[in-house]
Structure formats: structure tokens, C-alpha cells
Amino acid sequence: xxxxxxxxxxxxxxxxxxxxxxxxxxxxxxxxxxxxxxxxxxxxxxxxxxxxxxxxxxxxxxxxxxxxxxxxxxxxxxxxxxx
Amino acid sequence: xxxxxxxxxxxxxxxxxxxxxxxxxxxxxxxxxxxxxxxxxxxxxxxxxxxxxxxxxxxxxxxxxxxxxxxxxxxxxxxxxxxxxxxxxxxxxxxxxxxxxxxxxxxxxxxxxxxxxxxxxxxxxxxxxxxxxxxxxxxxxxxxxxxxxxxxxxxxxxxxxxxxx
Numbered sequence: 234x235x236x237x238x239x240x241x242x243x244x245x246x247x248x249x250x251x252x253x254x255x256x257x258x259x260x261x262x263x264x265x266x267x268x269x270x271x272x273x274x275x276x277x278x279x280x281x282x283x284x285x286x287x288x289x290x291x292x293x294x295x296x297x298x299x300x301x302x303x304x305x306x307x308x309x310x311x312x313x314x315x316x
Numbered sequence: 317x318x319x320x321x322x323x324x325x326x327x328x329x330x331x332x333x334x335x336x337x338x339x340x341x342x343x344x345x346x347x348x349x350x351x352x353x354x355x356x357x358x359x360x361x362x363x364x365x366x367x368x369x370x371x372x373x374x375x376x377x378x379x380x381x382x383x384x385x386x387x388x389x390x391x392x393x394x395x396x397x398x399x400x401x402x403x404x405x406x407x408x409x410x411x412x413x414x415x416x417x418x419x420x421x422x423x424x425x426x427x428x429x430x431x432x433x434x435x436x437x438x439x440x441x442x443x444x445x446x447x448x449x450x451x452x453x454x455x456x457x458x459x460x461x462x463x464x465x466x467x468x469x470x471x472x473x474x475x476x477x478x479x480x481x
Contacts, residue, residue: 239452239456242432242433242436242452242455243452245433245436246436246440249436249437249440250440263437267433270433
């Protein structure tokens with residue numbers, strides 16, 4: 234049980250770190266993130282928690298993809314004016 | 317002035333002569349010398365000091381596991397008072413804590429009414445402010461400003477007052 238608790242806290246930490254560059258601001262991101270974590274505060278089933286952790290890791294990947302896309306678009310804009 | 321014969325009584329040189337090694341090598345490079353200085357003065361001044369073999373010296377862990385420590389950046393590491401003050405500042409800046417409730421000994425959960433997610437956020441800001449890394453294991457041991465100060469002080473290698481010789 235406590236091992237899952239640790240994984241969840243680690244996940245929260247990583248998500249907070251990923252959210253530092255969020256387009257709508259870090260405070261906006263933090264508020265939303267906290268709400269999501271608090272919504273699932275009462276979940277006790279082991280399987281269910283594992284699924285939620287998986288979903289959290291998926292969100293990290295999505296954020297990463299978003300940042301990469303943003304970088305790609307910025308670079309492209311710099312090279313090709315018209316597109 | 318030390319006479320030559322006196323120097324040759326030193327066991328290090330005797331051993332070096334026996335093994336036919338160069339003298340400079342038997343005295344050890346600067347790294348070995350540096351580690352000597354970490355030994356307490358009692359041992360350094362004793363005659364036993366010369367009989368320590370380099371294998372033993374290498375087995376003593378260095379004080380720091382950081383490769384480079386830049387003293388040129390801001391001189392000396394912070395004092396305990398500075399660390400404590402900075403921790404109070406960080407805690408008062410946190411939006412869920414009323415600044416008048418902040419004290420070093422206040423328990424995060426029981427006294428300040430924070431949850432585990434808040435503690436993660438606070439620890440992350442400590443990491444930023446003090447430029448240290450705090451692992452998950454250490455995170456679970458932090459329950460008050462005092463815990464954090466102890467941990468961060470140890471990481472910054474601030475000497476304890478009673479340990480100063």
C-alpha cells in the first residue's frame with residue numbers, strides 16, 4: 234500500500250515539474266492537477282490505483298509531446314515565413 | 317632543522333627504499349594528501365600516521381560526493397541561521413500557510429493543516445532554493461521546517477557547531 238503511495242507522490246512531483254512550461258501558466262496547471270489528484274483521493278482498490286497511475290504517466294507523455302510540437306512549430310515558423 | 321638521518325627514519329621512506337619505488341610516489345599524490353587532512357589531528361600528528369598504507373587511506377570516504385564545489389561562487393556555504401531563515405521565508409511564501417503560523421518546529425500536517433501533496437510542493441521549492449536534491453525516501457522523513465533544515469544542512473555540508481575543533 235505504502236509503495237503505491239510513494240509512486241503517486243513521485244507522479245505528482247513529475248507532473249508538477251512538467252507543468253512549469255504549461256502554455257496557460259504554471260498556477261493554472263497546478264490548480265487543475267491538484268483537483269484531479271484530490272478527486273481520486275478516496276480510491277482504495279489496488280487495481281484501480283494502478284490504472285490511475287498509468288493514466289498519470291500517459292499524461293506526462295502527452296505533455297512531452299505537446300512541448301515537442303510547440304518547439305517544432307516555432308522552428309518551422311522561423312524557417313518558412315508563409316506557412 | 318630536521319636532519320637527513322631523521323627523515324630517513326621515517327618508515328615511509330624506508331619502505332620506499334625497500335620496494336625500490338620513487339619517493340614522490342610513496343608519499344602519495346595530492347589526492348592522498350588531501351585525504352590525510354580529513355583525519356582527526358590526533359592521528360595526523362601521531363607516529364602511526366606514517367604507517368598508514370595508501371589502501372587504507374583510499375578506503376576513507378570523501379566528505380563530499382560532489383565532483384566540483386565552487387567556493388568562488390559565493391564564498392562559504394551558508395550558516396545554520398541562514399538556512400533556517402531561508403526555510404522560514406519559503407514556508408511563508410507558500411500560499412496555503414498563513415505567515416503568522418510559520419515556525420521551524422510546526423508540524424506540516426498537524427499544525428499547519430497541509431496534505432501530502434502540499435509537502436511535495438514545499439520540498440520541490442526547497443530543492444530549487446537550496447540547489448539540492450531530495451529523494452523520495454528523504455521526502456517521507458520531512459514533517460517540519462526543522463526536519464528540512466537538518467536534511468538540507470547535512471546536504472550542504474554545514475559543520476555542526478559542536479563538531480568545530
